[in-house]
Amino acid sequence: MYLNISRLFFSxxxxxxxxxxxxxxxxxxxxxxxxxxxxxxxxxLFEKGIAGGYVxxxxxxxxxxxxxxxxxxxxxxxxAEHAKAQGIKIEEGITVEHAKKSTQGFELELSTGEKxxxxxxxxxxxTTHKQLNVPGEKELxxxxxxxxxxxxxxxxxxKTVAVIGGGNSGITNALFLADICKKVFIIEFxxxxxxxxVYLDQLQKKKNIEVLTNRKIVRIFGDTxxxxxxVENTQTGESSMIECQGVFVYxxxxxQNSIARELGCKxxxxxxxxTSKEGRTTVKGVFAAGDVSGAFAQAIVAxxxxxxxxESVFQFLLEKKN
Amino acid sequence: MYLNISRLFFSxxxxxxxxxxxxxxxxxxxxxxxxxxxxxxxxxLFEKGIAGGYVxxxxxxxxxxxxxxxxxxxxxxxxAEHAKAQGIKIEEGITVEHAKKSTQGFELELSTGEKxxxxxxxxxxxTTHKQLNVPGEKELxxxxxxxxxxxxxxxxxxKTVAVIGGGNSGITNALFLADICKKVFIIEFxxxxxxxxVYLDQLQKKKNIEVLTNRKIVRIFGDTxxxxxxVENTQTGESSMIECQGVFVYxxxxxQNSIARELGCKxxxxxxxxTSKEGRTTVKGVFAAGDVSGAFAQAIVAxxxxxxxxESVFQFLLEKKN
Numbered sequence: 027m028y029l030n031i032s033r034l035f036f037s038x039x040x041x042x043x044x045x046x047x048x049x050x051x052x053x054x055x056x057x058x059x060x061x062x063x064x065x066x067x068x069x070x071l072f073e074k075g076i077a078g079g080y081v082x083x084x085x086x087x088x089x090x091x092x093x094x095x096x097x098x099x100x101x102x103x104x105x106a107e108h109a110k111a112q113g114i115k116i117e118e119g120i121t122v123e124h125a126k127k128s129t130q131g132f133e134l135e136l137s138t139g140e141k142x143x144x145x146x147x148x149x150x151x152x153t154t155h156k157q158l159n160v161p162g163e164k165e166l167x168x169x170x171x172x173x174x175x176x177x178x179x180x181x182x183x184x185k186t187v188a189v190i191g192g193g194n195s196g197i198t199n200a201l202f203l204a205d206i207c208k209k210v211f212i213i214e215f216x217x218x219x220x221x222x223x224v225y226l227d228q229l230q231k232k233k234n235i236e237v238l239t240n241r242k243i244v245r246i247f248g249d250t251x252x253x254x255x256x257v258e259n260t261q262t263g264e265s266s267m268i269e270c271q272g273v274f275v276y277x278x279x280x281x282q283n284s285i286a287r288e289l290g291c292k293x294x295x296x297x298x299x300x301t302s303k304e305g306r307t308t309v310k311g312v313f314a315a316g317d318v319s320g321a322f323a324q325a326i327v328a329x330x331x332x333x334x335x336x337e338s339v340f341q342f343l344l345e346k347k348n
Numbered sequence: 349m350y351l352n353i354s355r356l357f358f359s360x361x362x363x364x365x366x367x368x369x370x371x372x373x374x375x376x377x378x379x380x381x382x383x384x385x386x387x388x389x390x391x392x393l394f395e396k397g398i399a400g401g402y403v404x405x406x407x408x409x410x411x412x413x414x415x416x417x418x419x420x421x422x423x424x425x426x427x428a429e430h431a432k433a434q435g436i437k438i439e440e441g442i443t444v445e446h447a448k449k450s451t452q453g454f455e456l457e458l459s460t461g462e463k464x465x466x467x468x469x470x471x472x473x474x475t476t477h478k479q480l481n482v483p484g485e486k487e488l489x490x491x492x493x494x495x496x497x498x499x500x501x502x503x504x505x506x507k508t509v510a511v512i513g514g515g516n517s518g519i520t521n522a523l524f525l526a527d528i529c530k531k532v533f534i535i536e537f538x539x540x541x542x543x544x545x546v547y548l549d550q551l552q553k554k555k556n557i558e559v560l561t562n563r564k565i566v567r568i569f570g571d572t573x574x575x576x577x578x579v580e581n582t583q584t585g586e587s588s589m590i591e592c593q594g595v596f597v598y599x600x601x602x603x604q605n606s607i608a609r610e611l612g613c614k615x616x617x618x619x620x621x622x623t624s625k626e627g628r629t630t631v632k633g634v635f636a637a638g639d640v641s642g643a644f645a646q647a648i649v650a651x652x653x654x655x656x657x658x659e660s661v662f663q664f665l666l667e668k669k670n
Contacts, residue, residue: 091651092415105413176386206388224667
């Protein structure tokens with residue numbers, strides 16, 4: 027009986043004393059938690075899926091400095107273990123449904139029904155890739171289908187790949203892939219590609235890039251690995267097969283900004299949270315880190331911005347105590 | 349004979365074609381090199397000392413996400429191996445003495461006498477800590493003497509430490525250490541500490557911090573580990589001993605900005621290179637990353653800013669080709 031009361035009391039104290047709520051346990055959120063904990067802040071770290079964010083989905087990382095080659099899922103596990111070693115519990119499977127200002131700072135409503143107060147928030151919710159939603163996309167993810175040329179491009183050396191999407195991100199990634207791959211197809215749904223002139227000029231100089239416009243992806247096929255794509259000419263209705271070993275999907279990203287919007291954080295025109303170099307958003311006490319803050323979408327960058335945001339929270343709470 | 353000519357030819361081409369020179373092979377420079385190389389840029393990476401920068405000097409890192417605990421020298425080696433695996437040669441022991449604009453971009457003069465041209469430069473030269481220059485400081489470095497509370501603070505749990513320097517960085521780090529350590533002395537040479545009001549207020553609330561002003565450090569003593577410091581009261585000339593296990597030196601940092609100054613990059617009032625979120629300095633084609641860019645001085649942050657700077661160089665060269 028005594029124990030129960032004591033536990034209850036502890037949990038009330040803990041709730042009221044919570045310094046920092048971190049939303050999202052990718053490299054940004056995990057690093058923020060590690061830094062916050064080392065500054066003795068009370069912190070809770072919520073993750074709607076599993077720890078690691080996009081890192082967990084990456085096939086192989088060769089650009090997270092210090093690990094010359096590591097599987098995404100392994101790095102995600104190492105990050106989660108690191109957090110645990112610092113005394114951080116990653117609360118997986120829990121979504122922060124709503125957040126609003128309160129007298130204490132902020133009130134957060136969790137998918138468990140629990141309501142908590144926090145003096146500061148770090149939003150590290152990342153982005154989701156817009157998907158093609160065609161047969162083969164999910165089935166061959168990590169088996170030739172990828173959303174990141176920087177991460178996976180070097181694995182397609184001397185191979186043929188298709189880049190889906192003729193916007194700036196599709197084109198710049200195609201230009202990069204053209205230096206590595208034997209042949210690069212760019213598949214664009216519209217009647218022309220929509221990238222900056224500077225990139226179009228570069229494009230014309232690359233002899234191993236072929237641009238196909240007015241093309242709709244019908245399916246991605248392959249037995250255990252990608253073998254090709256089927257595309258439909260939207261003008262003629264004709265279908266054709268393109269043999270390739272890699273499919274890079276660049277039809278857009280969706281920053282996970284619903285909590286930021288609820289809190290009134292200013293977003294840029296693409297929906298990313300506007301942040302200062304210190305990770306501060308336009309709302310006092312709300313910080314952002316990682317991909318959702320519009321940073322270069324790489325694990326090592328996300329981790330760095332997480333550390334910066336946690337340090338800024340520490341400074342913010344120091345000033346607030348005054 | 350044929351081989352020799354061919355080699356010479358290759359080396360001339362390579363020199364003229366050099367896309368990027370990176371100055372400094374700490375986590376920022378190494379990461380920048382990895383990212384640049386993966387974008388197929390030709391890159392050279394110069395390091396005046398040994399690879400790893402301050403990481404190599406750190407006793408133990410518990411906050412480089414993914415490694416829950418790693419010796420500084422080990423992480424430095426892993427970073428160097430990572431670079432090597434990506435085909436990057438770290439040119440150790442080579443200082444970039446001078447740099448100036450040229451028709452190609454920039455001309456750099458190395459300590460070897462070699463002159464090279466590069467289309468873009470990333471300055472990742474870091475900072476040096478101002479040192480006390482007292483007996484025991486060098487001898488007990490990493491044995492209780494440290495320049496980084498964020499890195500090493502948690503190792504002094506329940507111990508007594510002295511923070512040397514009563515400026516903002518000394519005070520904020522003392523406040524952080526006070527939550528971890530049994531007792532924290534702040535030793536200030538001047539007649540009063542010179543931190544922001546917000547910190548002074550916090551300071552008064554901490555019962556385990558003792559501020560000693562008008563004190564000059566005479567020496568740090570200890571057999572194999574720090575055992576204490578000798579301080580002189582500059583008013584009375586009296587000497588006294590303070591027992592402590594840790595000495596945190598916060599008397600200032602010196603950004604290594606000589607090349608940035610030569611190139612005309614705008615510096616902030618402390619001498620750090622002013623950079624945009626994308627790592628661009630005020631001089632076109634010159635980028636900065638890591639501590640010298642005024643980023644939060646942590647290895648994981650430096651690595652992240654290195655990746656960002658390399659990506660910006662890639663975009664810059666793409667625009668330039670046009």
